[in-house]
Amino acid sequence: MLHLLHLEWKKLSANRTFVVMSVLYFFFLPASYLMGKLMRPDFDNSLRGMDDIAKQIFGQDPYMFPHTWQSFGYLGSWFNFYALGIIGILIITMEYNYKTMRQSIINGLTRTEFFMSKMMMILAISIVFSMYFCVMGFIIGWLNTDTVYMAKVTQNIHIIPLYILQILGFMSLAAFIGWMFKRFALSIIIYFMYPLFEGILKWTLFGWFGLKSKIVLCLPVNAMEDLVPIFLPFGGMNVDIYKAAKDFEKKTEIPFFLSFGEAAIVTIIFVVLFSFFSYRRFIKSDL
Numbered sequence: 001m002l003h004l005l006h007l008e009w010k011k012l013s014a015n016r017t018f019v020v021m022s023v024l025y026f027f028f029l030p031a032s033y034l035m036g037k038l039m040r041p042d043f044d045n046s047l048r049g050m051d052d053i054a055k056q057i058f059g060q061d062p063y064m065f066p067h068t069w070q071s072f073g074y075l076g077s078w079f080n081f082y083a084l085g086i087i088g089i090l091i092i093t094m095e096y097n098y099k100t101m102r103q104s105i106i107n108g109l110t111r112t113e114f115f116m117s118k119m120m121m122i123l124a125i126s127i128v129f130s131m132y133f134c135v136m137g138f139i140i141g142w143l144n145t146d147t148v149y150m151a152k153v154t155q156n157i158h159i160i161p162l163y164i165l166q167i168l169g170f171m172s173l174a175a176f177i178g179w180m181f182k183r184f185a186l187s188i189i190i191y192f193m194y195p196l197f198e199g200i201l202k203w204t205l206f207g208w209f210g211l212k213s214k215i216v217l218c219l220p221v222n223a224m225e226d227l228v229p230i231f232l233p234f235g236g237m238n239v240d241i242y243k244a245a246k247d248f249e250k251k252t253e254i255p256f257f258l259s260f261g262e263a264a265i266v267t268i269i270f271v272v273l274f275s276f277f278s279y280r281r282f283i284k285s286d287l
Contacts, residue, residue, distance in 0.1 A: 004117035005124060008091075011100065012121065017090055025083045025129065030136050032075045033063070065148060066155030068141030073159045073228040076133050080167045081221075084129065085191055088174030091118055093184040115282050119275060122175060126167040134160055162227040162260060169224040169267045176274040179281045195221045217258050223266035226258040 012018050062071035095101035104114055142148055174191050181187045198219045205216045217223070258266065 001120065004113065005120055007104075008117050008121040011094070012091065015090065015094060018087055021083045021087050021090075025079050026132065029076055029079055029133065030140070032079075033072060033136075033140055063140055063144040065141040065145045065152040068137050068144070069156040069159035070228070072137045072140055073133070073163050074230050076163065077166060077225065077228045080129075080163075081170050084125065084167055085170050085174040086188065087125065088122060088171035089178040089184060089187045089191060091121060092175050092178030093182060093187055096182045097184060111283055112279075115279055118175065122171045123168065126164050126171065129167060130160065130164040133163055158260065159228060162264060165264060165267055165271075166224050166227040169220070169227070169271055172271045172274040172278075173220055173224075176278045179278040198222060212254060214254055214258070214262070217254070218262075218266045220267075220270045223258060223263045223270065226263035227260065227267060229257045 062068075095104075101114070105111065109117075138153070141153065145152065173194075174187075177187045177191050177194075178184075181190060198221050202216055202219060202222065206212070217226070257263075
């Protein structure tokens with residue numbers, strides 16, 4: 001296993017796109033917090049006329065414990081989709097671009113071992129970037145919380161495993177697209193356009209077919225986003241999102257978000273499905 005990971009790391013670490021995406025992730029994740037801190041608007045006007053529950057929600061500081069994990073996790077979810085999604089595609093398509101896949105098989109790796117090396121690298125990347133998120137989240141929470149104690153720090157600690165699962169989900173989807181289409185640029189376009197297709201499908205099921213069921217929310221990207229959903233106090237625009245969510249729940253009689261447990265189960269199912277169909281595609285395709 002370590003040998004396979006070492007081989008993958010040697011190939012990946014020499015790739016300029018991987019290095020650039022990794023550096024951007026490590027730099028812009030904490031930088032996005034600073035931008036949000038500077039740009040956070042005054043909520044007084046937005047809060048007028050809202051109920052006491054909404055005022056309590058939006059009156060919180062999203063950067064102090066125990067809210068740090070949720071707000072910082074929501075920021076990180078954008079980088080998980082874009083930066084790490086690109087890496088997930090790169091891990092697969094670079095083998096076709098540089099014609100190293102055939103060479104690896106000739107040198108003694110079975111197809112199953114080669115495929116497992118890719119999945120292990122995706123898992124390793126998910127863990128490493130989540131550890132970085134954990135460290136930065138703790139630093140940001142510590143800097144913004146007057147009194148730090150263990151109960152506050154660990155109150156929303158469940159976001160960390162969900163964050164790992166979200167990265168794994170996005171990268172599994174990206175890798176699946178990479179296996180299917182093999183070319184880096186084409187796979188990137190399809191990956192970035194897929195959420196649009198999923199959104200159209202979801203609202204079509206709601207609007208045209210009147211399907212008022214949680215099953216509509218159980219689409220891959222939607223479930224992965226709901227692992228670390230938007231944390232309402234994060235920005236002024238979220239006052240409108242709060243109102244829209246309440247209107248949605250009233251009209252459809254279903255929640256705006258999946259619960260953490262539901263989102264986790266749906267994401268795990270799709271990770272397994274993406275991995276299975278990726279394996280079938282690889283086993284049956286020409287090198």
